[in-house]
Amino acid sequence: MSANNIAISVTDLHKSFGELKAVQGVSFQVQRGEIFSLLGPNGAGKTTTISILSTLLRPDQGDAQVMGHSIRRDPMQVKSVLGVVPQEIALYEDLTARENLDFWGKMYGLRGAALRQRVQEVLEIIGLADRANGRVGKFSGGMKRRVNIGVALLHKPQVIYMDEPTVGIDPQSRRNILDSVVALKNQGMTVLYTTHYMEEAQELSDHIAIMDRGKLIAGGTNAELVQLVGEQTRIDLTLTVEASRVLPIWRAVEGVAHVSAEDGRVTVLVADSNLVLPRLFESATRLAARITSVDIREPNLEAVFLHLTGRALRD
Amino acid sequence: MKIFDIALRDLVRSFRSASALIFMFGVPLLVTGMFYFMFGNLARDGGFNLPRxxxxxxxxxxxxxxxxxxxxxxxxxxxxxxxxxxxxxxxxxxxxxxxxxxxxxxxxxxxxxxxxxxxxxxxxxxxxxxxxxxxxxxxxxxxxxxxxxxxxxxxxxxxxxxxxxxxxxxxxxxxxxxxxxxxxxxxxxxxxxxxxxxxxxxxxxxxxxxxxxIISRTPTAAPKEDNPLLRIVAPIMGGMMVFYAFFTGASTAQSILKEEEERTLPRLFTTPTPQSTILGGKFLAVFLTVLVQVITLIIAARLIFQIEWGALDLVAPVAVGIVFIASSFGIFVNSLMKDTKQSGVLFGGVLTITGMLGMISIFALNSPGAARLSETVSLLVPQGWAIRGLLQMMNGNNALDVLLTVLAMFVWSVAFFVIGVWRFNQRYA
CATH class of the missing domain: 3.40.1710 (abc type-2 transporter like fold)
Structure with missing residues (x-):
């Protein structure tokens, strides 16, 4: 990866809040014009990392360059090339959508006709041109999310951070947001996207970094990450007996790579489900246990996370 | 320029809030109006209308x-x-x-x-x-x-x-x-x-x-206006104005904490806008909001209740003094608060108690024996100085007396402002 092609370069970031080590030695690089996702469960350290890269938090150790500007030495330069979509809706609810965009545009240095024109463009991008004069407080959650994103687009930033932008919204709005993220990439923007939804990271990302407990535990393309679990299929089963009774038996079954149990459900990673599944039924029958449900999933990031941490991603 | 954008945005938000408008303008005029009608049997031409x-x-x-x-x-x-x-x-x-x-x-x-x-x-x-x-x-x-x-x-x-x-x-x-x-x-x-x-x-x-x-005695702090109704209403209107100017100062300054909780303040910090500009805009909004309130109330009281505030060349510095002391006190008090959940303590406790203490000199106007003590007590709080300035102005005291009180208000204001700004800067550093 050539240095000129790097939008964000993070080196050994550390951040603690008292005893809590929120970010521990995180390093990664994001190429220009790509969508890079930070994937991890709640509390993994994604938002803290984004906050440091937004210059909102000062790292205890380490540094990051955004479009060549150091977050430590040139925070104002970093801010000027950056658009941030925070996890929470950060808008003035008693102002209209247009007034919000107008105000935030001024904060990014836009003025006069250029501001008015850009506000109108953004209203059209986020699909709210016809609701421009409605108060944001009266908007639905999805509409607010769209304005929330629109604010970050006003100054045509080179890099945009989106911190879990689809949390708590309806499927239609979610779809709109995901489409707009792809559209931003197509316009040449670099997107750093955090999520705990595996499907989003899988669908959107050119590169994905998986975070857990403040550490980066894996990184690469979706295909590269799936390779980590050896293209294994995940089989979730529920039984009429305690899971602990079948675990030692199933671990010994030929073709089984990994077995774990959570909340009465047993998860088995296998190379070929067609071969292994009959063996699992057979051994369960020998234990006088009945399998009441089976869910087969092709290899994905969920399996990767499980493989790496022993826990489900949504924990 | 951004500082004015932030201040203007806050002003728009303040004046769009019906409850804020009611507290800023409605309540002070309403309370004064109640006293006006309560003592309505006093002659408009200057004497008691006792029935013969x-x-x-x-x-x-x-x-x-x-x-x-x-x-x-x-x-x-x-x-x-x-x-x-x-x-x-x-x-x-x-x-x-x-x-x-x-x-x-x-x-x-x-x-x-x-x-x-x-x-x-x-x-x-x-x-x-x-x-x-x-x-x-x-x-x-x-x-x-x-x-x-x-x-x-x-x-x-x-x-x-x-x-x-x-x-x-x-x-x-x-x-x-x-x-x-x-x-x-x-x-x-x-x-x-x-x-x-x-x-x-x-x-x-x-x-x-x-x-x-019938011994006729003029209260020491009453205006020169002969109308006894105005002698009662004018200090009350002044007191209400000061009381609610401090409320407005505190509630407008609270928008800093509110924005922090609404996450718009952190978002502002992600824009290429210096922290000093952001906080400066917020502080400017507080001053401008209280300024609008005080000017409006002075004019409204003159038009509605015919209150003579005093010579214009003294009204201006006293009004500005009130604006500064009320605004800076609001910034100071909010800088001590952790979040807006403590607003009950701020409004129900600090502002009400200091406001009542400040107004005690008005309540004691017609009790010559208590006047000196009450004035001393009222000067322990910033509201007392604001009310002192108003009463001096309405009584037609000499300009030096009034300006000395205004100077004292500015000293209070500088102290409050410096501490408030320092604490907010520390908070968001």
């Missing part, structure tokens, strides 16, 4: 030995030939015309009947032997006072007038008796001179009887 007391007099006095004395100092006494007529003359004098209406009754029964039928409120019955008994050193001259028992104020005033008259005349009797007992018969000729001098120095010592009975 209807007095009916049955003067049955047949006269007695004449004193060759001058009664020229006694109002309405020119044509008095008996003591009874002298009493009637006093009651009918121009000085009492605003307080009582006098009619005459031919008999005592007719006078009492007039009170019983409520056509009159007081009946004064002067007996036939009134002058005669007065002239007799061993007799007691009396006047019958018959009043409507449901009334207190009007009859009380008339009773006071009569008591004063009777006390004076009793004094004359005592003086004459003492003289006659002690002097030799050839000196009796001096009785008239003694009586004249006594009357001159007792009954007629004042310009009029009413003024001797």
């Amino acid at each position: 007391t209807k007095v009916i007099v049955a003067n049955l006095d047949a006269g007695g030995p004449k004193f060759q004395t001058s009664t020229k100092g006694i109002p309405g006494s020119a044509n008095a030939r008996t003591l009874g007529e002298l009493v009637v003359s006093i009651l009918q004098s121009d000085d009492l015309a605003e307080l009582i209406t006098v009619t005459r009754a031919p008999t005592a029964e007719a006078a009492r009947a007039a009170v019983d039928s409520q056509t009159s409120q007081v009946a004064i019955i002067i007996p036939a032997d009134f002058s005669k008994k007065f002239a007799d050193p061993d007799a007691q001259a009396t006047i019958e006072f018959y009043q409507d028992p449901t009334l207190t104020l009007g009859p009380g005033i008339i009773r006071s007038i009569l008591n004063r008259f009777m006390d004076g005349m009793a004094g004359v009797k005592i003086v004459v008796k003492v003289f006659v007992d002690a002097a030799s018969p050839q000196d009796y000729i001096l009785v008239n001179q003694i009586v004249r001098r006594y009357l001159d120095t007792s009954l007629a010592e004042k310009e009029d009887v009413a003024s001797a009975l």
